[in-house]
Amino acid sequence: MEQLSNLVVSEGELGNIARVLGRLTLDxxxxxxxxxxxxxxxxxxQGQMGQRDLIALGALLAGAFSSSRHVAEILGETDFRHILQxxxxxxxxxxxxxxxxxxxxxxxxxxxxxxxxVLARKAADELERVLERVRAGGGRAKEQxxxxxxxxxxxxxxxxxxxx
Amino acid sequence: xxxxxxxxxxxxCNIVYYGTGFCGKTTNLQYIHRHARxxxxxxxxxxxxxxxxxxxxxxxxxxxxxxxxxxVRFHLYTVPGQVxxxxxxxxxxxxxxxVVLVMDSGADKLEENFQSLIELETNMRKLxxxxxxxxxxxxxxxxxxPDAVPVATLDRYLNRRRVEAFDxxxxxxxxxxxxxxxxxxxxxxxx
Numbered sequence: 001m002e003q004l005s006n007l008v009v010s011e012g013e014l015g016n017i018a019r020v021l022g023r024l025t026l027d028x029x030x031x032x033x034x035x036x037x038x039x040x041x042x043x044x045x046q047g048q049m050g051q052r053d054l055i056a057l058g059a060l061l062a063g064a065f066s067s068s069r070h071v072a073e074i075l076g077e078t079d080f081r082h083i084l085q086x087x088x089x090x091x092x093x094x095x096x097x098x099x100x101x102x103x104x105x106x107x108x109x110x111x112x113x114x115x116x117x118v119l120a121r122k123a124a125d126e127l128e129r130v131l132e133r134v135r136a137g138g139g140r141a142k143e144q145x146x147x148x149x150x151x152x153x154x155x156x157x158x159x160x161x162x163x164x
Numbered sequence: 165x166x167x168x169x170x171x172x173x174x175x176x177c178n179i180v181y182y183g184t185g186f187c188g189k190t191t192n193l194q195y196i197h198r199h200a201r202x203x204x205x206x207x208x209x210x211x212x213x214x215x216x217x218x219x220x221x222x223x224x225x226x227x228x229x230x231x232x233x234x235x236v237r238f239h240l241y242t243v244p245g246q247v248x249x250x251x252x253x254x255x256x257x258x259x260x261x262x263v264v265l266v267m268d269s270g271a272d273k274l275e276e277n278f279q280s281l282i283e284l285e286t287n288m289r290k291l292x293x294x295x296x297x298x299x300x301x302x303x304x305x306x307x308x309x310p311d312a313v314p315v316a317t318l319d320r321y322l323n324r325r326r327v328e329a330f331d332x333x334x335x336x337x338x339x340x341x342x343x344x345x346x347x348x349x350x351x352x353x354x355x
Contacts, residue, residue, distance in 0.1 A: 014170075037167060041239075043167060053206075055237075063211070070251045154231050157231055162200065162348070
């Protein structure tokens with residue numbers, strides 16, 4: 001059985017991801033473009049970050065997407081690959097990339113929803129190729145970071161910070 | 165799924181607090197939020213119904229700061245406990261790197277606790293994960309109840325795997341950080 005699975009993103013691949021997200025941000029005039037994993041972890045982000053809490057945003061959007069997948073199941077669909085949350089001033093488009101990741105575009109009313117949908121789909125295809133490479137090749141990069149000394153230091157920090 | 169971002173030098177792991185309705189999952193997170201060091205704790209986010217029960221999840225990011233140049237974060241989630249929300253529990257479990265099973269020590273809750281454990285095992289199996297080989301700790305909460313079932317009994321019926329288990333009174337904070345430390349270390353050990 002598969003146990004703890006990690007996604008290890010190298011510098012080179014993060015550059016590839018940033019290029020795709022940057023182009024999408026520019027072409028859609030989005031305020032934010034986020035790449036999340038399905039559990040809500042923020043892998044990369046582009047745009048005017050401002051004071052927004054992107055970590056909370058990631059967790060909530062992933063939760064909403066996960067919930068929508070179960071709605072899809074009840075309807076007999078495999079999943080909804082794209083969901084749109086439309087606000088008065090800003091809207092959010094969330095697209096599934098492969099089976100594991102989410103591409104989120106936050107845009108305002110100046111941008112046409114159709115444009116976001118088409119360009120997000122195109123970017124999602126490109127990102128899927130990069131992310132599959134990341135998933136396949138993370139083992140060596142992980143070993144460089146997570147060693148005995150690192151684990152010991154994290155344990156000491158946990159003891160220090162999480163005290164009664 | 166733990167995220168190790170070598171480029172931005174960040175590591176993120178997800179921990180899920182699981183258990184029956186009213187067993188004290190949200191209370192654990194609230195205590196951690198109130199008492200963790202300010203530099204370590206993020207904003208506690210709760211999606212609750214009008215009756216203040218958890219509808220989807222509670223979410224609390226904890227930031228350990230930089231360790232060997234890597235910023236380490238644990239994201240704590242709870243699941244809604246009511247039987248009705250099983251699909252939501254599966255959704256939240258999907259991203260778990262570690263699980264805390266919170267058990268209400270009340271005598272009338274033994275059967276419910278047992279069902280919750282069986283459901284957790286089943287859901288983990290559905291997700292392709294074996295609870296026996298996964299970061300997993302238990303918490304015997306509400307030890308201050310007058311009719312609390314003896315720990316030895318809880319251990320015998322609910323902890324067949326003999327995982328680490330902690331006595332707790334989440335309302336006063338007893339055992340809350342001990343549980344948190346144990347699950348965080350267990351996740352790191354298997355990362």
